[in-house]
Amino acid sequence: MTQSQFFKTNEDGTLSCLLCPHECTLHNDQRGNCGVRINRNGDLYPDNYGKVSALHFDPIEKKPLYHFFPGSQILSVGTFGCNLRCRFCQNYEISQAKAESFHRVSQYLPDELIQMAKSRRDNIGISFTYNEPTVWYEYMYDIARLSKQNNFYTAMVTNGFINKAPLEKLLPYMDAFNVDLKAFTEDFYRKYTSSRLDPVLESIARIRKAGKHLEITNLIIPGLNDDKKIFEKMIRWILNQTGKDTVLHLSRYFPMYKMTIRSTPVDTLEKLYHIARKYLNYVFFGNVGIDGMGKNTLCPDCGNIIIIREGYHTSKPGLGAGGTCSRCQKKIIHFC
Ligand code: SF4
Numbered sequence: 001m002t003q004s005q006f007f008k009t010n011e012d013g014t015l016s017c018l019l020c021p022h023e024c025t026l027h028n029d030q031r032g033n034c035g036v037r038i039n040r041n042g043d044l045y046p047d048n049y050g051k052v053s054a055l056h057f058d059p060i061e062k063k064p065l066y067h068f069f070p071g072s073q074i075l076s077v078g079t080f081g082c083n084l085r086c087r088f089c090q091n092y093e094i095s096q097a098k099a100e101s102f103h104r105v106s107q108y109l110p111d112e113l114i115q116m117a118k119s120r121r122d123n124i125g126i127s128f129t130y131n132e133p134t135v136w137y138e139y140m141y142d143i144a145r146l147s148k149q150n151n152f153y154t155a156m157v158t159n160g161f162i163n164k165a166p167l168e169k170l171l172p173y174m175d176a177f178n179v180d181l182k183a184f185t186e187d188f189y190r191k192y193t194s195s196r197l198d199p200v201l202e203s204i205a206r207i208r209k210a211g212k213h214l215e216i217t218n219l220i221i222p223g224l225n226d227d228k229k230i231f232e233k234m235i236r237w238i239l240n241q242t243g244k245d246t247v248l249h250l251s252r253y254f255p256m257y258k259m260t261i262r263s264t265p266v267d268t269l270e271k272l273y274h275i276a277r278k279y280l281n282y283v284f285f286g287n288v289g290i291d292g293m294g295k296n297t298l299c300p301d302c303g304n305i306i307i308i309r310e311g312y313h314t315s316k317p318g319l320g321a322g323g324t325c326s327r328c329q330k331k332i333i334h335f336c
Helices: 111-117 135-147 164-173 186-193 198-209 226-241 266-277
Strands: 008-009 014-015 037-040 043-046 052-057 073-078 123-128 151-156 178-181 212-218 245-251 284-285 305-310 314-315
Touching: 014 043, 043 135, 111 123, 111 135, 111 266, 111 284, 123 135, 123 284, 135 151, 135 164, 135 186, 178 198, 198 212, 198 226, 212 226, 212 266, 266 284
Parallel strands: 073 123, 123 151, 151 178, 178 212, 212 245, 245 284
Antiparallel strands: 008 014, 037 043, 052 073, 305 314
């Protein structure tokens, strides 16, 4: 069984897991907040290594990643468990599953996933998604390393709630990230996710500093994180820390899991979109189609239509050589 790489033994014989900022202290046979990492006789083990709950070739747009090899397919893998407790989780059946009672899994060794990735010619690599990959860190790390040896690209879809050391160890093997920035107040993170905002911001800044492809998703929930002033503060932070070309996905919320608040009104999304566009070049809608905005990629300099999206289908009428605008040659897409 694969042992965890990040923990310390305390004087009283307990273990502290150092993978994510919860830093759970665990007695023998006790699991952490994520429900999948367990202290077994003084060693820490991830109980979900190799246990795959979902495995599909997906359009890269579904992750969502809009400016990373647009129009391509990526083999997408997920296990179960999560280090957050979001009351509005859209994937709660696998994220909140308990290791001892969740049996909807198939076993795959990392190399078996690589062989599967090779089976489709238009596949660019492997993405770690569906449930939080941080809680299956060792499995993700092993697959990501093998992926790079096989010239595949890698992408992590994450809540960003991971400690510095494991993130830095992973960075050389990860090409792209979509980080879920759920709100811009500690209060929201504490009340609705049972976690904290600051470590997520640190992860986003670290990923950008490492030069990785970064997109951010923000799910807008009416009355909880749609305050215009706080939203604008968040957008300014994104601009200052990651730059105006960072892709932002504004996602529409629907009632799910423990959250019964009505779905996000379209006009709320439109108002926030206009605020975001004052600062950022590329802002898109998720879970909703709104005519004339937030769907296609336009050149921010000359307005040329670079990428047209219809559902998960893309065409690239304005994408020139090397990811540039075919009209004014501005660099738009760094990976294509
Ligand atoms: S990964 Fe799991 S066990 Fe480790 S600190 Fe986070 S929640 Fe706790």
